[in-house]
Amino acid sequence: MDMVGWLSETERRGWRVAVTWGTVEGVTLCRADCPVGRRTSQRARQRRLRRAARLLLQRGCRRVLTTPDFDGWPTLEAAGLRRVEPGPLCGALAARLALAWLERAAIPPERATVALAGRRVDRDLFEAAAALAPRVRRLAVEVPGEGAELLRCLAEEYGLPALEGRAGADVTLCFPGAAGEGSGALMLWGSRPDLDGLVLTAGDRVLPGELDPLPLLQILWEHGVLLGAEVGIRPGVSGQIT
Numbered sequence: 552m553d554m555v556g557w558l559s560e561t562e563r564r565g566w567r568v569a570v571t572w573g574t575v576e577g578v579t580l581c582r583a584d585c586p587v588g589r590r591t592s593q594r595a596r597q598r599r600l601r602r603a604a605r606l607l608l609q610r611g612c613r614r615v616l617t618t619p620d621f622d623g624w625p626t627l628e629a630a631g632l633r634r635v636e637p638g639p640l641c642g643a644l645a646a647r648l649a650l651a652w653l654e655r656a657a658i659p660p661e662r663a664t665v666a667l668a669g670r671r672v673d674r675d676l677f678e679a680a681a682a683l684a685p686r687v688r689r690l691a692v693e694v695p696g697e698g699a700e701l702l703r704c705l706a707e708e709y710g711l712p713a714l715e716g717r718a719g720a721d722v723t724l725c726f727p728g729a730a731g732e733g734s735g736a737l738m739l740w741g742s743r744p745d746l747d748g749l750v751l752t753a754g755d756r757v758l759p760g761e762l763d764p765l766p767l768l769q770i771l772w773e774h775g776v777l778l779g780a781e782v783g784i785r786p787g788v789s790g791q792i793t
Contacts, residue, residue, distance in 0.1 A: 554613075587599075
């Protein structure tokens with residue numbers, strides 16, 4: 552498993568990037584801290600970010616955690632660092648996310664239609680379908696070239712109506728390759744998944760407030776520190792990107 556970096560910017564004097572090692576919930580992170588001040592120019596900031604990226608890469612980091620509002624990604628990505636994409640965690644929690652959305656919307660699952668959309672029927676999509684089929688009224692599938700087979704399987708196993716496409720769905724789970732926006736569309740992939748206001752938490756664990764929480768949860772889950780069943784889901788507010 553690759554080493555993960557932590558890029559921070561602290562208001563302090565000087566120009567040197569400070570590199571330290573630390574742990575979050577037992578996961579080792581290599582932290583590069585860049586000094587910034589009121590007089591720091593954009594050019595100087597970019598130089599320090601490039602220096603920080605180089606130092607992190609030298610220590611084996613390929614992905615990096617930052618604050619939620621960090622706007623220096625073009626510089627880091629040009630240097631060879633990548634974001635931590637929380638899509639795998641969101642995909643693994645797809646069924647729970649759909650049920651949490653329905654609960655927030657006060658729609659009983661046994662009366663709900665849930666759509667699953669994606670480029671292909673991958674493991675997460677299939678497992679979400681299997682988990683939701685006994686609990687919801689209808690499942691709809693929108694997977695070009697592969698959806699029909701899954702629909703037949705669901706009809707034979709659970710007696711569910713075979714629905715193609717997402718039209719009329721209360722909530723749509725968008726797996727890799729599927730687009731979606733607006734209330735009821737949960738984007739489970741990419742660097743910034745859109746869970747329509749649903750908020751993932753680390754349960755009772757207290758995590759560093761300066762780190763973007765969703766990518767950090769992904770790292771803890773990857774390392775086995777946080778199990779999928781331990782991830783909490785707060786209802787939040789529909790329309791907010793979390």
